[in-house]
Amino acid sequence: MSFINYSSREINCKIVYYGPGLCGKTTNLQYVYARTSPEAKGKMISLATETERTLFFDFLPLSLGEIRGFKTRFHLYTVPGQVFYDASRKLILKGVDGVVFVADSQIERMEANLESVENLRVNLAEQGYDLNRIPYVVQYNKRDLPNVATVDELQRLLNPRRVPEFQAIAPTGVGVFDTLKQVAKLVLTELKRGS
Amino acid sequence: MNPGLVLYEEEFRKISGICDRLTRDAGAKVVFLVDKNGQLIAATGQSQNLDTTSLASLTAGNVAAMGGLAKLIGENEFPSQFHEGEHESLHMSIVAGKVVLVVIFDARSSLGLVRLRVKKASEELARVFEQLARRQATPGARNPLAEITDDDIDDLFST
Numbered sequence A: 001m002s003f004i005n006y007s008s009r010e011i012n013c014k015i016v017y018y019g020p021g022l023c024g025k026t027t028n029l030q031y032v033y034a035r036t037s038p039e040a041k042g043k044m045i046s047l048a049t050e051t052e053r054t055l056f057f058d059f060l061p062l063s064l065g066e067i068r069g070f071k072t073r074f075h076l077y078t079v080p081g082q083v084f085y086d087a088s089r090k091l092i093l094k095g096v097d098g099v100v101f102v103a104d105s106q107i108e109r110m111e112a113n114l115e116s117v118e119n120l121r122v123n124l125a126e127q128g129y130d131l132n133r134i135p136y137v138v139q140y141n142k143r144d145l146p147n148v149a150t151v152d153e154l155q156r157l158l159n160p161r162r163v164p165e166f167q168a169i170a171p172t173g174v175g176v177f178d179t180l181k182q183v184a185k186l187v188l189t190e191l192k193r194g195s
Numbered sequence B: 001m002n003p004g005l006v007l008y009e010e011e012f013r014k015i016s017g018i019c020d021r022l023t024r025d026a027g028a029k030v031v032f033l034v035d036k037n038g039q040l041i042a043a044t045g046q047s048q049n050l051d052t053t054s055l056a057s058l059t060a061g062n063v064a065a066m067g068g069l070a071k072l073i074g075e076n077e078f079p080s081q082f083h084e085g086e087h088e089s090l091h092m093s094i095v096a097g098k099v100v101l102v103v104i105f106d107a108r109s110s111l112g113l114v115r116l117r118v119k120k121a122s123e124e125l126a127r128v129f130e131q132l133a134r135r136q137a138t139p140g141a142r143n144p145l146a147e148i149t150d151d152d153i154d155d156l157f158s159t
Helices: A025-034 A083-092 A107-126 A151-158 A176-194 B009-025 B052-072 B111-137 B150-156
Strands: A003-005 A010-018 A045-048 A054-067 A070-078 A098-104 A136-141 A165-167 B005-007 B030-035 B040-045 B080-084 B089-095 B099-105
Touching: A010 A025, A010 A176, A025 A054, A025 A070, A025 A098, A025 A136, A025 A176, A045 B052, A054 A083, A054 B052, A054 B150, A070 A176, A083 A107, A083 B052, A098 A107, A098 A151, A098 A176, A107 A151, A136 A151, A136 A176, A151 A165, A165 A176, A176 B150, B005 B009, B005 B111, B009 B030, B009 B040, B009 B099, B009 B111, B030 B052, B040 B052, B052 B080, B052 B089, B052 B099, B080 B111, B089 B111, B099 B111
Parallel strands: A003 B005, A010 A070, A010 A098, A098 A136, A136 A165
Antiparallel strands: A003 A010, A045 A054, A054 A070, B030 B040, B030 B099, B080 B089, B089 B099
16 A cells, blocks of 8 residues: 655555565565665565575565655565465555566476465455556566476466566576566556556 | 555644654653554654664564454454563554554653553544545545656656
8 A cells, every 4th residue: 555645755655576485586675675776775674584484574665766756665575485374475465556476487386376376366355456456567587497487388377467577587687677667667657547 | 456545744744743742751762653554654752773664664564463363363453562672662552443653662661651641642643544534535635646647657767
């Protein structure tokens, strides 16, 4: 849920990175954090287990510049991808303005991808959102690995609605900022339309 | 899509005034107000050296998690929480069902005093949020983003 503050002239929005366990959600945020100038970012918080798996969420506040005198601030969150953290995933979706689905391109993770998209749809609906209407982009991550599905196949299974989609290699940054920019743009466009 | 929270100058001044007074009356170090989605609305007291953005996000995460726990045991939510540290303590309470009032205090104050002052401030804040909700619901309320064009949005991402 966006927050527009006339006093500080700020537009604040929330973007959630969703996807199956180990698909690269946290890596997306880490890359954004590493490549953003200090004045445009806040501290990145990772609530993770001792083995560095996301336990509750990662959080990264980011400024993307000004529109007509309003600073645009985006709060990026990841969810824990492991199946049994579903209660936490639901909480993080509260008040979301835009969603990035990070898919693991490896063939053996296709079932996990499908399960996660369905889980996203159900959990969004519980919060009163419709996946077909919310600003939404899909990222096919891990394109550098040997055993990956074709983009056509990924698209057919995970993105039948043909929302904006990006191929990515998150550790090296391929596709990371393109994904972020696209979802941020969709969120602002939706806010403008909604207003 | 949910229209979100819009905060206008007048209500912001009232909210800041209430938080300021609470900081003094409760002998608190810092008072801040966060919406349940983790957006910081106001911060008063010695907040200059605090990472208020992170505090806001973690507060919302904590309140959301406790709300989830409450529902599991048949409660609607836990309206307030208290965390006692060695030097600093933290009191959180839900105001008007949608924002969280956080008070950070040390040994110079006490939980009893904080609770007492929070109760009064919460009532005042609830009235401001009612006023804000009415203003947002008014037909013809100022559209904050109506003047923004598609080109403005494109320009933001052109570099």
